[in-house]
Amino acid sequence: MRIEQLIRDNATILSLPEVCLQIQLLADDPEAGVEDFARIIIQDPAFTAQLLKRVNSAYYGLPARVATVSRAVGLIGIRELRRLSLAMAAVEVFRGQPLRGYDMLTFWRHGVFTALVAQALARRAGVLHAERLFIAGLLHDIGHLLIFTQLPETAAPLSPAVLAHAEDLCERERALLGWDHAALGGALLRFWQLPEELCVAAQYHHAPLGVVQGARETALVALANRIAHAVERLPGELGGAEHDPYTRFIEIEDAAPVAAALTGVPAAVWQQAGVGPEAVPECLQLAGGEFDALLQTLYGF
Numbered sequence: 001m002r003i004e005q006l007i008r009d010n011a012t013i014l015s016l017p018e019v020c021l022q023i024q025l026l027a028d029d030p031e032a033g034v035e036d037f038a039r040i041i042i043q044d045p046a047f048t049a050q051l052l053k054r055v056n057s058a059y060y061g062l063p064a065r066v067a068t069v070s071r072a073v074g075l076i077g078i079r080e081l082r083r084l085s086l087a088m089a090a091v092e093v094f095r096g097q098p099l100r101g102y103d104m105l106t107f108w109r110h111g112v113f114t115a116l117v118a119q120a121l122a123r124r125a126g127v128l129h130a131e132r133l134f135i136a137g138l139l140h141d142i143g144h145l146l147i148f149t150q151l152p153e154t155a156a157p158l159s160p161a162v163l164a165h166a167e168d169l170c171e172r173e174r175a176l177l178g179w180d181h182a183a184l185g186g187a188l189l190r191f192w193q194l195p196e197e198l199c200v201a202a203q204y205h206h207a208p209l210g211v212v213q214g215a216r217e218t219a220l221v222a223l224a225n226r227i228a229h230a231v232e233r234l235p236g237e238l239g240g241a242e243h244d245p246y247t248r249f250i251e252i253e254d255a256a257p258v259a260a261a262l263t264g265v266p267a268a269v270w271q272q273a274g275v276g277p278e279a280v281p282e283c284l285q286l287a288g289g290e291f292d293a294l295l296q297t298l299y300g301f
Contacts, residue, residue, distance in 0.1 A: 001151075003179050003187045010150055013093070016192050019044040020089040024193070027082040037081060038070040050088060059290075059297040083131045086194075087115075087138055087298055094145050100152040101159035107145060108299045110228055111138045113249045116287035116294070118224035124283065125274035127216065135194070136201040136221045142188055143181030143202075151177075165229045170206050182206050209268055219273035223265065227280060230261035249291045255281035 007014065022040045026032045042048055048069055055072040056065055066072045073081050091108065118137030122130035144162060147155045157176060161169050173180040186203025190196075197214030201221040204211050208222040231249060234257055252258070259280055270276055 001177075003184050006146065006150060006184070007187055007191050010146070011191075013097070014146070014188065014191065016086075016089045016093065017044060017047050019047050020085050021193060023082060023085045027078055032078070034070050034073045034078075037073050037078065038068075041069045041073075047085075047089075050092070051085065054084060054088060054297050057293070057297040059293040079129065079131050083134055086135055090139060090142065090192075091298055094149065097145075097149045098152070099145070099148050101156050102144065102148040102162060104145075105299065106163075107141065109249070109295060110232070111141060112295045112298065113231070113287055113291055114138070114140060114221070114224045114228040116290055117227050117283050118220050120283035120286045121220050121224060121273065121275050121279060124279040125216070125220065127220070127274070132195070132198060133201075133217060133220050133224075136198045136217055137224050139185065139189060139198075140202045140205045140221050140225060141181060141185065143184030143186075146184055146188060147173075147177070147181055165232070180206075208272060209266065211272075215272055216274055219269050220275070222269060223262075223273055223275075226262060226265060227258060227284070230258045231284070233261065234258070250288045252284045252288050255284050258284060 019040055023037060026036060026040065029036075041051065051069065052066060052072055055076060056062065060076060062075060066075060076084070094104065115134045115137035119130050119134040122133040127133065147158070154177070158169075158172060160166075161172050166172070170180040170182060182203050182205055186199045189199040189202050197217045200211060200214035201217040204218045205221045205225055208215070208218040211218045231252065259277060262277060262280065265277075
């Protein structure tokens with residue numbers, strides 16, 4: 001099955017809420033104000049309820065409960081609204097869909113940490129509107145969810161490779177499906193009408209060199225993905241069946257093993273990203289500090 005057909009056949013369940021698309025478009029209008037956003041949001045009661053629930057979560061730490069959309073937008077800001085609305089919409093698209101051979105929470109844990117690292121790296125690199133990199137990082141592997149929800153039997157042989165972060169994963173996917181999760185993810189983000197540089201970042205996060213449009217975004221997401229996988233693979237005493245490796249995302253006391261795992265990253269990727277390996281320790285600390293509360297905010301509702 002071709003990528004285009006897979007998305008077309010599932011267009012109804014994959015579509016983002018219209019209000020989310022309107023928020024993304026309105027956010028590009030420098031004349032748009034808080035009331036403009038509130039006006040379109042309140043037209044979707046379900047989206048409004050979910051948005052207010054998340055804004056009132058521990059992640060934002062607001063001193064008092066927020067009851068109106070205009071107040072919520074005023075407090076978190078338009079950039080954060082753009083980031084939050086798209087992230088929560090993407091989570092809701094796949095919530096409740098049957099998933100075999102892969103775990104939904106595992107997916108979002110990796111995505112959230114990658115997103116936070118990508119955003120932190122982007123800020124270190126001086127990228128304007130670094131929150132865009134949060135979205136690109138969060139959704140860089142979104143193709144996996146589409147594969148395992150819509151093609152579970154076909155994708156079954158891929159499950160061990162995905163969970164083990166196999167280096168040849170994309171090659172295995174192309175051999176089995178004719179395309180890989182990165183190409184599918186880029187196509188899905190285009191279906192969602194995201195900016196082209198974010199679509200490219202998803203599509204080429206395993207092969208960032210040679211990209212023209214969105215080159216910096218692609219390199220930043222590629223690095224953030226490598227960093228997240230390096231953290232997941234950290235050795236430690238907390239092994240065993242009951243150990244959750246994702247607790248390492250909030251318990252990074254020594255960045256040296258992560259840095260050591262990145263020695264194979266070509267210098268050209270760092271140059272393309274506009275940031276160096278020396279930024280990794282700070283980015284790990286920033287991401288670890290936000291990870292748990294943000295994961296709960298996005299996924300725990």
